[in-house]
Amino acid sequence: MSQYERACLIRGDGGRAIRRLLERIGNKWTLLVVATLHEQRMRFSELQQRVPGISQRMLTLTLQHLERDGLVSRTAYAEVPPRVEYELTDVGCTLIDPAVRLAEWAVEHNPDIDRSQQLYDARKPSDR
Amino acid sequence: MSQYERACLIRGDGGRAIRRLLERIGNKWTLLVVATLHEQRMRFSELQQRVPGISQRMLTLTLQHLERDGLVSRTAYAEVPPRVEYELTDVGCTLIDPAVRLAEWAVEHNPDIDRSQQLYDARKPSDR
DNA sequence: CGGTATCCAGAGTGATACTG
């Protein structure tokens, strides 16, 4: 399969498949939560500590979305005080690999983008 | 490098690298424009025709961001009427591969996600 | 402990009209 043909996958159905995925993981916290859960199953409060900066509300919302999509499973234990644990499902695990590729690209090309932005911003507006 | 170690890349610097990338490509149009330009260099109006639904304003904004990041180059020809052509830079091209992996995941797992959402939504709110 | 409910500020997006 050629590089060209593969690129067509992105536009595929007018881009609907990948758009849907990006609406999921394109937000501020989802990938961080997924990557954190990949280390091990974890309860709510532990997750909140390991994802620095996330608010209770956003962690709740993120986990609910992930559970609805079947990427994370939620287990509530009938105890007092309550205990709830989250873990990646099998499908959720398969997302790690493509996500890591993206992260590798990001880390590798961050300096390029910095440089390009500085050049761009230094140009006189009239030259743009 | 283990799967576990690779996943750490996502959280890397508190997730800053991949967050920056997702702010770029996580929006509605960027990846569609990149994938379209991957076919060939193209002028503004042609691009607008090939990316169905995009407004003039959003295409302008998307291209300006991509140019600032150094993923797309812009060439204006001093003609009347004006002609401007866009093409992927070398760095821009390297983004195609990880993006395609993501698209492949999206296409492959779309049915899983549909099913999971239907199950989730069918559950009584009290069971959640 | 693990959530909900409410409110608010800001960013992303789109329609429309105008311009070199």
Add this chain to the structure above:
DNA sequence: CAGTATCACTCTGGATACCG
């Protein structure tokens, strides 16, 4: 042709307070 300018709207995310 390839943009800019303006306005309106929606959606996200954050702060805070309360609940089982």
